Amino acid sequence: MTRRTLAVVSAGLGQPSSTRLLADQLAAATRDELARRGDTVDIRPVELREHAHDIVNHLLTGFPSPGLREVLDTATGADGLITVTPIFNASYNGLFKSFFDLVDAGALVDRPVLVGATGGTARHSLALEHAVRPMFAYLRAVVVPTTVFAAPEDWSAGTADGALRARITRAGAELAEQVHRRAPSTGPADPFALTTSFEDLLGGLGH
Amino acid sequence: MQFGVFTVGDVTVDPTTGREPTEHERIKAMVAIALKAEEVGLDVFATGEHHNPPFVPSSPTTMLGYIAARTQRLLLSTSTTLITTNDPVKIAEDYAMLQHLADGRVDLMMGRGNTGPVYPWFGHDIRTGIPLTLENYDLLRRLWREDVVDWQGKFRTPLQSFTSTPRPLDGVPPFVWHGSIRSPEIAEQAAYYGDGFFANHIFWPKEHTQRMVGLYRQRYAHYGHGSADQAIVGLGGQVFMRRNSQDAVREFRPYFDNAPVYGHGPSLEEFSAQTPLTVGSPQQVIDRTLSFRDYVGDYQRQLFLMDHAGLPLKTVLEQLDLLGEEVVPVLRKEFDSLRPAHVPEAPTHASLRAAAEQAAGPDDLAGAEAGR
Numbered sequence: 001m002t003r004r005t006l007a008v009v010s011a012g013l014g015q016p017s018s019t020r021l022l023a024d025q026l027a028a029a030t031r032d033e034l035a036r037r038g039d040t041v042d043i044r045p046v047e048l049r050e051h052a053h054d055i056v057n058h059l060l061t062g063f064p065s066p067g068l069r070e071v072l073d074t075a076t077g078a079d080g081l082i083t084v085t086p087i088f089n090a091s092y093n094g095l096f097k098s099f100f101d102l103v104d105a106g107a108l109v110d111r112p113v114l115v116g117a118t119g120g121t122a123r124h125s126l127a128l129e130h131a132v133r134p135m136f137a138y139l140r141a142v143v144v145p146t147t148v149f150a151a152p153e154d155w156s157a158g159t160a161d162g163a164l165r166a167r168i169t170r171a172g173a174e175l176a177e178q179v180h181r182r183a184p185s186t187g188p189a190d191p192f193a194l195t196t197s198f199e200d201l202l203g204g205l206g207h
Numbered sequence: 208m209q210f211g212v213f214t215v216g217d218v219t220v221d222p223t224t225g226r227e228p229t230e231h232e233r234i235k236a237m238v239a240i241a242l243k244a245e246e247v248g249l250d251v252f253a254t255g256e257h258h259n260p261p262f263v264p265s266s267p268t269t270m271l272g273y274i275a276a277r278t279q280r281l282l283l284s285t286s287t288t289l290i291t292t293n294d295p296v297k298i299a300e301d302y303a304m305l306q307h308l309a310d311g312r313v314d315l316m317m318g319r320g321n322t323g324p325v326y327p328w329f330g331h332d333i334r335t336g337i338p339l340t341l342e343n344y345d346l347l348r349r350l351w352r353e354d355v356v357d358w359q360g361k362f363r364t365p366l367q368s369f370t371s372t373p374r375p376l377d378g379v380p381p382f383v384w385h386g387s388i389r390s391p392e393i394a395e396q397a398a399y400y401g402d403g404f405f406a407n408h409i410f411w412p413k414e415h416t417q418r419m420v421g422l423y424r425q426r427y428a429h430y431g432h433g434s435a436d437q438a439i440v441g442l443g444g445q446v447f448m449r450r451n452s453q454d455a456v457r458e459f460r461p462y463f464d465n466a467p468v469y470g471h472g473p474s475l476e477e478f479s480a481q482t483p484l485t486v487g488s489p490q491q492v493i494d495r496t497l498s499f500r501d502y503v504g505d506y507q508r509q510l511f512l513m514d515h516a517g518l519p520l521k522t523v524l525e526q527l528d529l530l531g532e533e534v535v536p537v538l539r540k541e542f543d544s545l546r547p548a549h550v551p552e553a554p555t556h557a558s559l560r561a562a563a564e565q566a567a568g569p570d571d572l573a574g575a576e577a578g579r
Contacts, residue, residue, distance in 0.1 A: 060472035192418040198399035
C-alpha cells in the first residue's frame with residue numbers, strides 16, 4: 001500500500017464556490033480509484049483566494065511569504081495535481097495564471113495533472129483545451145485526456161450527476177492511473193542544490 | 208569584522224516631496240556618504256555599477272579614485288562589478304590602477320547584473336551570464352597573477368603576450384568577493400578560488416542566505432582552503448533608525464511603500480518579518496544584526512544599504528551618524544567577543560601582502576623587493 005498525495009488547487013473567487021465544489025468532486029473520484037488500486041490518499045486542498053495578496057507580493061518581490069511557500073511546495077510536490085479555474089474572458093482567471101507563473105519551469109515535469117473549469121455558459125468549455133492544457137504542456141506536465149467543465153446547467157439538480165458525474169469519474173480514473181504507475185513523489189525540487197562541480201562548469205567552456 | 212555601506216546609486220523621487228535629485232546631486236551625495244562613512248568610523252564604502260537609468264554609477268573607479276583622494280582609512284569596494292559585460296582586461300587595469308592610487312585600500316565584489324538589455328549594449332547575451340562570469344573571472348585572475356598572458360576563450364578576442372598594466376600593488380591582487388542571491392554556481396565559484404562570498408541578503412528571506420552561505424562554506428572546505436567556518440562571508444543589511452522606533456516606522460513608511468524594488472507590494476511589517484529589513488531604534492538594529500550570525504555563522508563583513516528609495520541626503524547622513532556612533536561600536540564588540548580565534552578577519556591588502564611574503568620566504572622576498 002503506497003501513500004499518495006493529491007494537491008487540489010482551486011482558483012474560485014466566490015464563497016461558497018462552484019469551482020471548489022468541482023475540485024472536491026474530482027479529488028474524491030481520483031481518491032476512490034487510487035483506493036481501489038490499494039493506495040492510500042492524502043488530499044491537500046489549496047484555495048488560491050486565501051493567498052491572493054501573497055501571490056501578488058511574490059510577483060513583485062520575487063520571493064514567497066512562508067505561507068505561500070508551503071502552498072507552492074504542496075502544488076509542486078504532490079503525486080498528482082488537480083486544478084480548477086473559473087473561465088474569465090475565454091481563459092483561466094488571473095489568479096490562477098498568476099499562481100502558476102510562480103511555479104519554476106521544471107517543477108511539474110512529468111507530473112500527472114487533471115484540469116477542470118467552471119463557467120457561466122457551456123460555450124466556455126474549450127478554454128480548457130486552448131488555454132489551460134497548453135500552459136501545463138509548456139510546463140511539461142502530463143495532463144490526462146479528459147478535462148472537466150461544469151456550467152450552470154450541470155449543477156441544476158444541486159449535485160453533479162448524469163453526464164458531469166460520468167466525466168468526473170472518467171477523469172479521476174485517468175489521473176489515478178497516471179499517479180499509480182509512477183514512483184511516489186520525492187517532494188518539491190531544491191532550488192539551491194548544486195548540481196555540478198566547478199571543474200565541470202569551467203570544463204564546459206573548454207578551459 | 209568590517210562594517211560599511213553599499214549603495215545602488217539610484218536616482219529616485221522623494222515620495223514625500225515629489226522632488227527628484229539631479230544626476231549631479233546624486234553623484235555628489237554618494238561621495239558625501241562615502242566621506243561620512245569614514246568620519247563616523249565605518250570601514251567600507253561600496254558602490255554599485257549600472258549602465259542604465261535611473262542609476263548613475265557607470266564608472267566606479269572614477270568615483271572610487273576621487274573618494275580615495277579624500278579619505279585616509281576607508282576601504283573602497285564595489286557592489287557589484289559586472290564581471291559579465293565588462294572586459295576582464297579593463298577590470299584588471301582599472302582596479303590595479305585604483306589599488307595604487309588608494310595605497311591598497313581596494314577590493315571588489317563580482318556580480319552578473321540581471322538587466323537583459325544591458326548585455327547586448329556591451330556585445331553580450333544574458334543567457335550566457337554564468338559561462339561569461341566563469342570565463343571572464345578566470346581570465347581576470349590570470350591577468351593579475353601572471354606578468355605575461357597568452358589566452359584564448361569563447362567570449363573575447365584571444366590575448367598574445369599581453370601584460371596588464373599597472374601590475375597589482377606589491378604584486379598582490381585585490382581581494383575579491385562574489386555576490387549572488389540564489390545561484391549556487393556562484394557560491395561554488397567563490398569556494399573554488401578561496402575568494403569571499405557576499406550574500407545580498409536584503410531583499411529575500413533569510414533561508415536563501417542561509418542555504419547559499421552554507422553551500423559556500425561546505426565547498427570552501429571541500430577545495431581545501433580551510434575549515435567551513437574559516438570561509439570569508441559578507442552580508443547585506445537594510446536599516447532605518449530613529450531613537451524612538453515609532454518615529455522610524457512613521458518616517459520610513461512612505462519611502463518603503465514607493466520603493467523601486469518592493470514598493471506597492473507587501474506591507475512594511477510583512478517585509479520586515481520576511482527579510483532582514485529593520486526599521487526601528489538603534490537597539491533593534493543591533494539585536495537584529497547580531498541574529499544574522501545565528502544562521503550564517505561568524506562572518507567578516509557587514510554592509511548596510513542606507514541611501515535608496517529617494518531618501519534625502521540629510522536623512523542618510525543622520526542615519527550614518529546613528530550607525531557609526533550607536534550601532535557599529537556595539538556590533539564590533541559583540542561580534543568580536545563571539546568569534547573564535549581560528550576564524551580569520553576579511554583579507555586586506557596588508558594581510559594578503561604579509562601572507563605572500565611569508566609564502567615566498569626571505570630570499571625570494573629580497574628578489575621581489577629589488578624587482579619592484
